[in-house]
Amino acid sequence: MTKALHTQTPLFYAHELSSQLNKKIYFKMDCHQPTGSFKIRGVGKRCQEAVEEGYEHFVIASGGNAGLATAYAGWKMGIKTTVVVPETTQKFMRTKIAALGASVKVFGEAWNEANVFAKSLVKKEKAIYIPPFNHPTVWAGNASVIDECDRQMPPPDAVVVAVGGGGYFCGVIEGMLRNNWKNTAVITAETDGAASMKKALEEQQFIGLDKIDSIASSLGAKRVAEQAFEYAINKEVVAYSVSDGQALDACRLFLNETGNLVEPACGAALAAVYHNLDVIQHLDSILVLVCGGSGLSLEQFNTYLKQYS
Ligand SMILES: *Cc1c(COP(=O)(O)O)cnc(C)c1O
Numbered sequence: 001m002t003k004a005l006h007t008q009t010p011l012f013y014a015h016e017l018s019s020q021l022n023k024k025i026y027f028k029m030d031c032h033q034p035t036g037s038f039k040i041r042g043v044g045k046r047c048q049e050a051v052e053e054g055y056e057h058f059v060i061a062s063g064g065n066a067g068l069a070t071a072y073a074g075w076k077m078g079i080k081t082t083v084v085v086p087e088t089t090q091k092f093m094r095t096k097i098a099a100l101g102a103s104v105k106v107f108g109e110a111w112n113e114a115n116v117f118a119k120s121l122v123k124k125e126k127a128i129y130i131p132p133f134n135h136p137t138v139w140a141g142n143a144s145v146i147d148e149c150d151r152q153m154p155p156p157d158a159v160v161v162a163v164g165g166g167g168y169f170c171g172v173i174e175g176m177l178r179n180n181w182k183n184t185a186v187i188t189a190e191t192d193g194a195a196s197m198k199k200a201l202e203e204q205q206f207i208g209l210d211k212i213d214s215i216a217s218s219l220g221a222k223r224v225a226e227q228a229f230e231y232a233i234n235k236e237v238v239a240y241s242v243s244d245g246q247a248l249d250a251c252r253l254f255l256n257e258t259g260n261l262v263e264p265a266c267g268a269a270l271a272a273v274y275h276n277l278d279v280i281q282h283l284d285s286i287l288v289l290v291c292g293g294s295g296l297s298l299e300q301f302n303t304y305l306k307q308y309s
Contacts (some may be wrong), residue, residue, distance in 0.1 A: 001189060002048055002052075002097055004045065004048075004141075004144070005034075005040055005045075005047070005048065005072070005073055005076055006034070006042035006044055006141075006144065006258035007032075007033060007034065008148050009028065009029045009030050009031075009032045009033060009052075009148065010025070010029045010032060010109070010152055010278065011026055011027070011029070011148075011149060011230045011297070012025070012027040012029055012258065012269070013025070013026055013027075013138070014027055014035075014257065014258075016257055017257065017273060017274070018071070019039055020210065021179060021186065021273065021276060022248075022262075022285065023270055023273075023280070023284055023285065024156075024284060025273050025284040025285075025286050025288065026149075026153055026156065026242050026285070026286070026287045026288065027254075027258065027288055027290050028148075028149055028152075028287060028288070028289050028290055029215035029258075029260070029290050029292075030145060030146060030289060030290055030291055030292050031260050031262050031266070031290050031291070031292030032260075032292075033215075033292065034072055034247035034293045035065065035069050035071075035072045035253025035294060036068075036293060036294035037063070037065040037068075037069070037153045037218075037235075037263075037288070037291055037292040037293050037294060038142065038145060038168055038289070038291050038292065039065045039066050039068070039132075040069040040072060040138060041075065041142045041144050041145060041171070042133075042135075042137070042138035042139060042140070042141035042142035042167055042168075042171060042297045043060075043066055043069040043070055043132065043141070044069060044072075044073050044141060045069075045073070045128060045131060045137050045138065045140060045141030046130055046131065046135055046137045046138050046141065047070060047071070047073035047079070049116040049137050050103070050128045050130070051077055051079060053128075054080075054126070055082070055126055055127065055128040055203045056079060056080065056126040056127070057079065057080045057082070057124075057128070057132065058070050058073065058074050058079055058080070058081045058082070058128060058256060059081075059082045059084070059118050059121050059122050059125055059127055059129050060081075060082075060083055060084070060115040060118060060129070060130040060132065060226075061083075061084040061085075061111060061118035062087055062111075062132055063085035063088065063090075063093055063094070063111070063114075063119070063141060064083075064089075064093065064217060064218050064293075064295055065259045065292075065293055065294060066090075066133075066292055067083040067085065067102075068096055068097055068100070069101070070083060070130050071083055071100035071102035072101070072109050072146050073095045073098055073102050073279055074102055075100045080103075081100075081101070081102040082102065082103045082105060082109050082118075082121060082297075083097050083102045083103070083104050083105070084105045084106075084115070084118040084121070085097070085104060085106055085114060085263070086105075086106070086107065086108050086109060086111050086113065086114040087106055087107075087108065087109055087230075088109070088110065088238065088296075089106070090300075091179040091190070092146050092295070092297050092300075093294070093295055094106075095159075096294060100276050104153045105117070105211065105234050106266055110221070111270070117118055122172050126144025130169065132165065132166030133164065133166060133167025133168075133221070133225055134165060134167065134227075135167075136223040136227075138167050138170075138171070139167060139170035139171045139174055139227070140165055140171070140174065141166050141171065141279075142169040142170065142171020142172070142174075142175075143172070143174040144173035144175070144308075145168075145171065145172065145173075145175060145181060145289060145300070146159075146171075146174075146175025146176055146178075146179055146181070147174075147175060147178075148173055149287060150175075150179040150181070153287070154285075155179075155181040155183065155184050156184055156273075156285040156286055156287040157173060157183075157184065157185065157188065157284055157285045157286065157290075158185040158187050158280070158285075158286050158287070159185075159186050159187070159286075159287045159289065160187045160188075160273070160280075160286060160287070160288045160289065161186065161187070161188055161189065161269060161289045161291075162187055162188075162189045162190070162218075162219060162265050162266060162268050162269040162289070162291050163188045163189065163190055163196075163219065163224060163228070163239075164194070164218055164219040164220065164221045164265065165221035165224055165225055165228070166197065166224035166225045166228025166229070166232075167223075167225065167226070167228075168289070168291060169186075169188060169197075169224075169232070170225065170228050171229050172186065172289070173186065173231045173235060174235050177242065180303075182236070184242045185237075185283070186232075186235055186237045186238070187237070187238045187239075187240065187272060187279050187280070188232070188237055188238070188239045188240070189240060189242070189267050189268040189269040189271065189272060190217070190219055190239070190240075190242075190268055191203065191214040191215075191216040191219060191241055191242060191243065191244055191263045191264065191304035192214070192239040192241045192242065192243055192244070193196065193212060193214030193216075193244065194209070194211070194212050194213075194214040194216055194219040194220055194225050194241075195241035196208050196209050196221060196223055197224050197228070197232060197237070197239050198220060198231075198239040198240065198241050200223075200229050200232070201232055201237065201239045202239075203237060204230045206223075206226060208222040208223025208224070209221070209222045209223070210235060210244070214244055214264075215247075215248070215264050215265040215304060216244065216263065216265040216267070216268055217242045217263075217265070217295065217305060218263055218265035218266075218291075218293050218295065219265045219268065238260050238279055239270070241268070242271040242277075242279060243269065244264060244289070244308060245265035245268075245308040245309075246275055247264040247265075247268045247271055247307050248264055248267055249266035249267075249274070249275070249302075249308075250267040250268070250270035250271040250274040250275065251263070251264060251266070251270065251301070252305065253274045254267070254270050254274065255271070255289075260290075260292075261296060261298065261301060262290060262292050262293055262296070263292070263296045264290075264296070265291065265292075265293055265303075266290060266291045266293050267288060267294055268304045269288055269291065270288060271292070272286070272288065272292070273288055286307040
């Protein structure tokens with residue numbers, strides 16, 4: 001087996017917060033992965049598999065962390081990589097992706113259009129479309145986060161995981177299964193304007209949102225993957241959402257406590273503990289998966305803080 005592209009990230013015990021809440025709070029620091037988010041776990045595994053299958057060119061539509069992770073995989077393995085981003089993707093991220101040697105193509109006003117264009121590029125032989133969240137290999141790769149936690153701590157009462165399309169979440173469920181974390185609950189985090197998992201669970205139906213309205217752009221999937229919905233229904237997962245302002249404030253408190261800047265998408269998960277939400281009241285030990293994210297500059301963060309305070 002080839003060596004994985006992700007690294008083992010540290011597990012931090014949050015001393016300040018734990019004593020404030022009189023609970024045990026653990027942070028799994030996936031913000032310390034290369035490219036700053038968990039994405040390299042699953043996307044990286046899929047990229048490696050694609051190379052084993054004989055592909056010679058990665059194509060992805062993403063102006064976010066999935067695009068960055070794919071570019072990193074391409075750089076590591078010496079594989080040509082094309083990242084299609086919509087016009088809304090800021091220069092900050094375009095530059096990061098391009099710095100890894102990927103070709104950045106700007107297409108369309110929104111992700112959907114960029115995605116159609118990306119799919120048209122893979123018609124050529126030996127090019128492969130890399131899925132950001134909806135693929136079994138991506139889930140299997142993301143599951144490594146729980147393998148690591150299992151070596152780093154006893155199973156907690158609950159895991160908090162942010163959900164966009166649900167690729168991280170599916171990995172968490174699979175990782176818990178294979179590590180025999182039978183008594184650990186799963187709590188999913190979203191922002192109010194991107195709460196596709198919460199809506200589907202409330203309606204008990206595989207449905208999505210009409211539109212996304214949140215600064216947590218990494219959570220912006222209108223509908224979760226079908227597998228994510230199935231797992232969530234069967235595991236009796238608890239889903240919550242917070243306002244963009246609450247997510248931002250959790251980012252701020254986390255930065256003050258640990259010195260790490262993460263995206264509002266990740267702030268949604270951190271909000272469970274930093275805002276002591278109802279969903280954690282009855283629990284003693286809580287593991288928050290710090291999914292991270294490289295899409296937020298300090299300048300943008302400051303602008304948001306002014307807007308939302
Ligand atoms: C991709 C991403 C998410 C959401 O992950 P899904 O697998 O789409 O559910 C959350 N946070 C960050 C920082 C991300 O990059």
